Amino acid sequence: MTIPSFTLNDGWELPAITLGTARVRGGAAVNQFQIAINDGYRSIDSSTSYDNEGAVGEAIRRSGVPRAELVVTSKLPGKYHRYADATTAIQESLYRMGLDYFDLFLIHWPLPKQDLYVEAWQAMIDAQKRGLIRSIGVSNFEPEHLDRIIQETGVTPSVNQIEVHPYWNQERMVTANRERGILTEAWSPLGRGSSVIKEPLIQSLAAKYHKNVVQIILRWHHQRGIVPLPRTHNIAHQRTNLDIFDFQLTDDEMAQIAALTKVEGRVVAGQDPNVYEEFE
Numbered sequence: 439m440t441i442p443s444f445t446l447n448d449g450w451e452l453p454a455i456t457l458g459t460a461r462v463r464g465g466a467a468v469n470q471f472q473i474a475i476n477d478g479y480r481s482i483d484s485s486t487s488y489d490n491e492g493a494v495g496e497a498i499r500r501s502g503v504p505r506a507e508l509v510v511t512s513k514l515p516g517k518y519h520r521y522a523d524a525t526t527a528i529q530e531s532l533y534r535m536g537l538d539y540f541d542l543f544l545i546h547w548p549l550p551k552q553d554l555y556v557e558a559w560q561a562m563i564d565a566q567k568r569g570l571i572r573s574i575g576v577s578n579f580e581p582e583h584l585d586r587i588i589q590e591t592g593v594t595p596s597v598n599q600i601e602v603h604p605y606w607n608q609e610r611m612v613t614a615n616r617e618r619g620i621l622t623e624a625w626s627p628l629g630r631g632s633s634v635i636k637e638p639l640i641q642s643l644a645a646k647y648h649k650n651v652v653q654i655i656l657r658w659h660h661q662r663g664i665v666p667l668p669r670t671h672n673i674a675h676q677r678t679n680l681d682i683f684d685f686q687l688t689d690d691e692m693a694q695i696a697a698l699t700k701v702e703g704r705v706v707a708g709q710d711p712n713v714y715e716e717f718e
């Protein structure tokens with residue numbers, strides 16, 4: 439299966455779907471990620487906080503797929519935003535994976551109350567210059583956080599990974615990213631197993647296109663120019679989640695799915711990036 443890709447603002451390509459990996463760890467994770475790579479996934483999203491960087495690296499080695507064909511992401515935890523901490527944290531993440539570079543590395547949360555994310559961003563810029571990271575990006579950044587790092591360093595992130603799903607369509611942030619030339623990645627793209635997959639609208643579209651409900655949601659992300667990161671413990675789900683590139687939702691259907699958004703639609707209440715703090 440050939441997966442299309444998006445071109446980032448630094449010229450590198452990002453496959454149009456990425457394997458989410460939170461809560462998948464240990465030997466089962468190695469097995470599952472290796473199967474994912476052998477089934478066609480070319481992009482994997484990990485994080486220091488997921489405790490599975492080792493499993494990702496091991497799965498890559500066991501897959502036999504050349505390293506250069508894979509896009510590997512990890513993230514900087516909040517406790518390491520100081521320049522020297524960020525610099526060593528990137529190195530430690532690489533050692534855990536057993537890799538010598540990341541394709542994409544993200545600041546996991548801005549933690550604006552700590553006010554250290556510009557320092558962290560500068561460390562990422564310098565790590566990129568030293569060849570440890572190919573593309574540098576952020577996660578959960580609001581427009582003011584994006585503008586501040588761009589103004590203070592002159593370097594625009596390639597990616598902003600944010601929560602997006604039909605109950606939290608994030609039109610404001612997707613537009614803000616696009617206006618700055620930043621690609622949006624969607625975390626919890628399926629609403630983390632919420633009732634969104636039971637929505638009658640999505641079920642009727644699944645019947646119309648002979649797809650399952652999750653494929654309809656993943657396709658909605660794709661047609662918005664967003665890279666979704668679906669996560670599963672189920673190998674069959676992992677396989678079918680890749681099969682979204684052979685049909686097209688209409689503009690009207692896209693708008694109907696977007697209209698499912700809720701005022702309090704986040705999967706976890708209180709994860710407003712302006713105030714939320716996560717240090718691990």
Ligand SMILES: NC(=O)c1ccc[n+]([C@@H]2O[C@H](COP(=O)([O-])OP(=O)(O)OC[C@H]3O[C@@H](n4cnc5c(N)ncnc54)[C@H](OP(=O)(O)O)[C@@H]3O)[C@@H](O)[C@H]2O)c1
Nearest residue numbers: 458459460625626627628629630631652668669670671675
């Ligand atoms: N940057 C950040 O701050 C941040 C925060 C959270 C998450 N993330 C990233 O985003 C990824 C995904 O988010 P998430 O883990 O919160 O949730 P998610 O991908 O929206 O949802 C995961 C749920 O969807 C179910 N699912 C997946 N494929 C399915 C299918 N084909 N049919 C039926 N159910 C299916 C899974 O159940 P089964 O196991 O039964 O398939 C699981 O319960 C994470 O793994 C992580 O990489 C990033």
